[in-house]
Amino acid sequence: MTQLNLxxxxxxxxxxxxxxxxxxxxxxxxxxxxxxxxxxxxxxxxPQLSLHSNHVQRFHQEANSIAALQHPHIVPIYTVGExxxxxxxxxxxxxxxxxxxxxQREGPLSLERSINLLEQAAQxxxxxxxxxxxxxxxxxxxxxxxxxxxxxxxxxxxxxDTMGNSGLTSVGMVMGTPEYISPEQAQGLATIGPPTDIYAxxxxxFEALTGHLPFVADTAMAMIGARLMDAPRAPRFYxxxxxxxxxxxxxxxxxxxxxxxxxxxxxxxxxxxxVAQQAALWSQAxxxxxxxxxxxxxxxxxxxxxxxxxxxxxxxxxxxxxxxxxxxxxxxxxxxxxxxxxxxxxxxxxxxxxxxxxxxxxxxxxxxxxxxSSDPNLVxxxxxxxxxxxxxxxxxxxISVSSSILFWIVMLLTG
Numbered sequence: 001m002t003q004l005n006l007x008x009x010x011x012x013x014x015x016x017x018x019x020x021x022x023x024x025x026x027x028x029x030x031x032x033x034x035x036x037x038x039x040x041x042x043x044x045x046x047p048q049l050s051l052h053s054n055h056v057q058r059f060h061q062e063a064n065s066i067a068a069l070q071h072p073h074i075v076p077i078y079t080v081g082e083x084x085x086x087x088x089x090x091x092x093x094x095x096x097x098x099x100x101x102x103x104q105r106e107g108p109l110s111l112e113r114s115i116n117l118l119e120q121a122a123q124x125x126x127x128x129x130x131x132x133x134x135x136x137x138x139x140x141x142x143x144x145x146x147x148x149x150x151x152x153x154x155x156x157x158x159x160x161d162t163m164g165n166s167g168l169t170s171v172g173m174v175m176g177t178p179e180y181i182s183p184e185q186a187q188g189l190a191t192i193g194p195p196t197d198i199y200a201x202x203x204x205x206f207e208a209l210t211g212h213l214p215f216v217a218d219t220a221m222a223m224i225g226a227r228l229m230d231a232p233r234a235p236r237f238y239x240x241x242x243x244x245x246x247x248x249x250x251x252x253x254x255x256x257x258x259x260x261x262x263x264x265x266x267x268x269x270x271x272x273x274x275v276a277q278q279a280a281l282w283s284q285a286x287x288x289x290x291x292x293x294x295x296x297x298x299x300x301x302x303x304x305x306x307x308x309x310x311x312x313x314x315x316x317x318x319x320x321x322x323x324x325x326x327x328x329x330x331x332x333x334x335x336x337x338x339x340x341x342x343x344x345x346x347x348x349x350x351x352x353x354x355x356x357x358x359x360x361x362x363x364x365x366x367x368x369x370x371x372x373s374s375d376p377n378l379v380x381x382x383x384x385x386x387x388x389x390x391x392x393x394x395x396x397x398x399i400s401v402s403s404s405i406l407f408w409i410v411m412l413l414t415g
Contacts, residue, residue, distance in 0.1 A: 004047055010034075012083035014042050014090060021141075023155075025049060026059070033078070033090060040078060041094065045087040056087055063089045065133050065156045073124035075144065075152040091154075096147050099208070100140035108211040108239065111246065111276050115269060118205055120151035122265035125201060128153075129194040129264075136192065138200035139180045140207065178220040179203065179213055183256050186224040195258035201265050202253025205272075209246070210238035214254055227256075245275040 006016045006029065014031040020041065021028045031042040049055040063080040070076075078090040099117070103109070109117070121143055128135060135142075135156055142155040176185050182199035185192060206214050214232030217223040232254045234247040249271045255261045262268040 006044070006086075011042075011044075011086055012081040012088060014040065014088070016042065025055065030093065031090070039093045040090040041075075041092065043089050043091060047086065050085055050087055059087055059089075062156045066091075069128055069131055069133065069156075071124050071127045073120045073151055073153055074128070075154045092152075094144040094146060094152055094154075096145045098141050099143040099145060099151070099204075102145060103140060103208060103211070109208050111209065111242065111272070111279070114205060114208045115272050115276060117145070117149070117151055118201075118208065119266075119269045121153055121204075122201065122269045124151075124153040125197055125265045128156075129197070134192060134194060135197050135200075136185065137176050137180075138197050138204060139177050140204055143204075176200075178223040179215075181224070181227075182258070183227050184258060186227060193258065194263070195261045198253060198261050198263075198265060198268070199258075202250055202261075202268065205253070205268075206232075206235055206250050209242065209250075210235050212238050214250075243275050243279045245278075246272070249275065 007018060009016050013034045015034065017030045017032060017039075019027060020030050025046055027044050027046065029042045029044060031040055032038070033040050045056065045059045049059075060080065063077055066074065066077045067080075075094065076092050078092070080089045082088070121138075125135065125138070133156070135153070137155060142153065144152040144154055146152075178186075180200040180203045182196040185196050185199075203214060206212075212233075215223060215226040215230065216233075217226050232251065235250050236242050236244070236247050249268065252260065253262055253268055262271075
């Protein structure tokens with residue numbers, strides 16, 4: 001293209017500010033529209049092509065194709081015009097970069113990010129097909145990204161109507177970018193339909209995920225020949241970390257026969273989304289399991305069953321200590337009355353009022369260890385009984401012997 005400096009010039013009410021990009025057929029400038037006052041992207045047909053009516057007609061066909069499409073992911077056209085021999089169309093100015101710029105800066109994208117970005121292009125592409133418009137030049141440089149990640153599909157310069165031949169492309173004429181054109185497009189066939197865009201869309205996805213093209217060739221003609229004779233490489237050849245099903249999906253999109261490909265771009269995206277979800281679940285399953293956080297709850301104390309209080313036998317002169325009941329319903333312990341000893345008047349036992357449980361965990365109960373009586377006049381029951389029996393036996397034996405001796409003495413004296 002002839003280098004023509006139009007910076008600073010005003011054409012058709014547009015003041016040209018700077019050049020944004022340059023292609024084979026046109027140059028895109030940043031310009032200011034005088035009325036209304038706004039910044040636009042001004043696409044200008046190359047001056048040398050303005051001399052050929054078919055190029056001029058194709059340029060205006062792009063304007064008509066885009067003007068008929070009203071979609072949030074297709075860049076809108078404001079006006080089409082000609083001034084001083086220059087043919088131009090004014091479009092919405094997109095503050096951002098192309099997908100090509102993003103891929104060159106960041107390299108291969110993750111599966112999730114590739115899906116999020118190109119899902120927008122898939123929606124725009126399916127909408128264009130529903131309006132009987134085929135793009136025929138799908139590639140990363142024709143996808144604009146805003147600073148917030150919004151994607152616009154641009155450059156419908158090679159678009160054609162599926163309802164009939166536009167008359168601008170002859171059979172056998174190869175139109176498009178060699179790295180992204182479909183096999184039928186490479187052969188210049190007239191039967192071009194939506195599968196052609198699906199093929200190119202698959203190549204874009206392949207490149208976004210791997211940073212490579214599915215075919216390797218040194219020249220444009222070799223690249224065209226490779227897709228007619230060779231099988232594309234699988235994405236996992238470059239990215240072994242991708243799920244296996246990604247190979248199946250993208251190789252179907254790159255099938256040589258149009259009828260073997262996905263029928264819509266969103267069908268391709270939906271399959272990729274399913275694979276990404278399954279891969280995420282598998283990744284979570286392979287990680288150490290983390291307990292699912294429960295809603296904050298107040299832990300309930302475990303109340304063990306209270307042991308039955310053991311009441312020791314009270315010793316003489318000792319008041320039994322009250323036992324503390326457990327968390328069960330408080331009951332008044334029945335006092336144990338010891339058996340009265342000889343010569344001892346039974347004392348009434350004082351009832352103790354149960355005290356409330358201070359802690360939920362029962363405390364070990366202190367048992368009373370029998371203590372020796374502190375009263376010297378009291379004798380242990382067992383020891384007193386044995387002494388009394390022994391004394392009685394000795395007294396009885398003595399009386400019996402004495403009686404016998406006296407009996408015999410009396411008998412001798414009287415005899």
